[in-house]
Amino acid sequence: QVQVVQSGAEVKKPGASVKVSCKTSGYTFTHYYIQWVRQAPGQGLEWMGRIHPDSGDTKYAQKFQGRVTMTRDTSIRTAYMELSGLRSDDTAVYYCARDREAFDVWGQGTMVTVSS
Amino acid sequence: DVVLTQTPLSAPVTLGQPASISCRSSQSLVHSDGNTYLSWLLQRPGQPPRLLIYKISNRFSGVPDRFSGSGAGTDFTLDISRVEAEDVGVYYCTQATQFPQSWTFGQGTRVEIK
Numbered sequence: 014q015v016q017v018v019q020s021g022a023e024v025k026k027p028g029a030s031v032k033v034s035c036k037t038s039g040y041t042f043t044h045y046y047i048q049w050v051r052q053a054p055g056q057g058l059e060w061m062g063r064i065h066p067d068s069g070d071t072k073y074a075q076k077f078q079g080r081v082t083m084t085r086d087t088s089i090r091t092a093y094m095e096l097s098g099l100r101s102d103d104t105a106v107y108y109c110a111r112d113r114e115a116f117d118v119w120g121q122g123t124m125v126t127v128s129s
Numbered sequence: 130d131v132v133l134t135q136t137p138l139s140a141p142v143t144l145g146q147p148a149s150i151s152c153r154s155s156q157s158l159v160h161s162d163g164n165t166y167l168s169w170l171l172q173r174p175g176q177p178p179r180l181l182i183y184k185i186s187n188r189f190s191g192v193p194d195r196f197s198g199s200g201a202g203t204d205f206t207l208d209i210s211r212v213e214a215e216d217v218g219v220y221y222c223t224q225a226t227q228f229p230q231s232w233t234f235g236q237g238t239r240v241e242i243k
Binding site: 057059060063074108114115116119120121 | 237
């Protein structure tokens with residue numbers, strides 16, 4: 014059974030960084046991209062970027078360039094998304110999802126709250 | 130950049146009646162490999178999105194056959210033949226003409242029961 018489990022909620026101060034993990038199981042981790050999407054409270058979905066777990070190749074949305082870093086650890090089948098320079102408008106639920114030509118399996122989401 | 134425009138943004142429907150959501154793109158969604166990576170997601174309240182339809186018209190595993198997708202080029206539609214209570218939520222279309230480089234989402238369409 015394919016599963017994607019994310020790390021727990023975080024509360025951060027403005028200017029800090031947050032690192033969210035995305036642990037996978039039930040399939041070959043290195044075969045499919047992992048995409049990251051966020052959703053601000055009451056808002057729609059926003060694509061942040063993706064990583065290929067095999068090569069480590071990344072592509073980031075222009076909006077997040079310079080602030081986001083996506084990595085992976087193939088030994089534990091886990092992808093990571095780190096966002097730095099947090100602002101209040103980064104408060105959102107952050108999702109990872111497997112990309113098999115569509116977002117076919119989603120993590121449960123990680124709530125990140127940025128507040129002083 | 131490709132912009133996806135969904136209509137309507139809100140759709141009050143009667144149980145057992147059909148519903149239809151449109152997704153229009155600012156440019157053709159045909160990828161250089163010949164595929165069209167247009168999919169539909171449903172996000173129920175308090176839950177992550179889930180995949181319903183991929184590559185325009187393919188139902189994902191476990192999705193009821195009352196859901197169907199159609200379209201080509203720049204115009205796409207999600208149809209629900211008979212709305213059930215569990216279909217309430219926000220529907221998003223999403224595309225990747227530059228797959229796997231980037232994805233964009235429509236604004237979402239909220240489906241609620243009248």
